[in-house]
Each structure stands twice: as C-alpha cells, then as structure tokens.
Amino acid sequence: MSLPVWSQNESVKFTVLKTGSIDPLEATTLQGGSWFKRFPMTHPAFLIEHPKGNFLFDTGLGTKAKEQVQDMVWWARLATEFNQDVSALEQIKEKGIKLDRIILSHAHFDHSSGVVDFPDLPIEVTVEEMAFAKTKDASAAIFPSLFPETVQFKTYELEAKEYEGFPKSRDIYGDGKLVLVGLPGHTPGSVGLFVNLSIEKRIFLVGDTVWNADAIEQGVPKFWFSKKFVDNKPDEVMLRIQELQALQKRSPEVLIVPSHDARSVAKAMELAK
C-alpha cells in the first residue's frame, strides 16, 4: 500500500484562535445531558498554515460582535450570550500572518461574525450555504449586519468525490492534507474540514453538526429546544451523527472536533503541538 502524499511531509500548521466562550448547562447541549453540570463552550477561529496559503476556517466572534447581535430578532438575541475574547483579526495581526482567504463551516453568526473584519479576503462558502443565507429560515442566526456590501463572498461546489465515507469533498490544495466534506443538516451548506497533520495526527473539524462530542459517542441529537432553533434539518443531522460514528469506528486515529466543545478543541491544540 502506498502512503498518502500528506504522510511524507508535515508542513501543515494548525492553531486555535479563541474569540469567546460560554458556560451553559450540559443538558442544553445534547439530549440526556446533565442539568447540574456545566459544559464549557468556546468560539474558535481555526488558523491553517500550508506552504501554498494560509486561511481561517471560521472567524469566531469578530470586533463588531456586540453591535451585530443588536440586529438579531429579539428571541434569538435573548438566547445569545457570550464572553468575548480577542478577535481573530487582532490575533492574526499580532502573529504577523498573511491570510489568503476565509472558509466558513457555515454562515451562522457565531462562526461568521468576524468576516467583516477582513474586507480584503475572499469568504468561501458552498453554493448551498449562500442560497440558504438568503432565506427567511436562516434569519435568526444570519442577518444583514453580518454581511455588508464590503464582504466578498466566493461560492464553490464540493466535488462528487467520496472522502472518508462522505460523498462530496474538496481537496483544498490537491495534496490530501486539507479536505473539506459536505455535512448538510445543521445548515444545508455546512462543511467539515479534515486537517491531516500526519498519518497519526488527524483532526476533523465538524462545525455545529454536534455541539458536544459525547453526542457522537451516544448517537444523540442536541437538546430538543436548541435543536428546534438551530438545526435546519434535524433528521439529516442524525444521519451525519451516524456517519461520524462510522468514521470513528473505521479510523479511530481521527480526532473529531465539534467547534464549540472546549474539551475537544483543547485536545486538538494538544495534538497539533
């Protein structure tokens, strides 16, 4: 068996930029969770550095997050709480890194709030996500102040190329190191990103398909109330959870990282050290 190309060269760098956090009760994050235990959640932007280019996978909360939430419908605003940290823009400036683009897991506020901070970069979303963002169904978490005219969206289509059990994919630099796959359900155009640092070090960022990694192990959805408001197609989310379970069984070395699960994100940071 020949080794995949990415095993020969460990030149991808993965860094988590934390932009905010919340500390809800575990029960609000998954079906059957505890009403007595807190579940630390984070709002990350993931910085990916590759010899052919650097990009952010999601932006987390941007410099305008507090103003943007004022534009939310009242009930969504009441349900949206966060403690804000330093924005991805400020952290990128501090590091002196030049970015080429931003790729969104999906367009919801807590993942795209920082897009306005990068008016010079193309913001890549799937064709399906762009279409969804314009519908009324999306309006609680995708609203006008998120995406003013200055935001340069660039839509793309995933190829009908199976990758790790997911029927649609896109190999970003053509070397198998960074591969996007379709994860429709939470939103119609949601994508996940495989970050293949080496044969043993593989991270799979799954956006908001689940909030809590235990949901994959237990095969359960989000808490019913949360699910009702955030998951566009709950039945499809369940299919994605089953695919993630199958993936974990086949490829136990893959670290599956739900965006907001602070424990999983910490494990990914540790793995990428």
Ligand SMILES: [Zn+2]
């Ligand atoms: Zn989210």
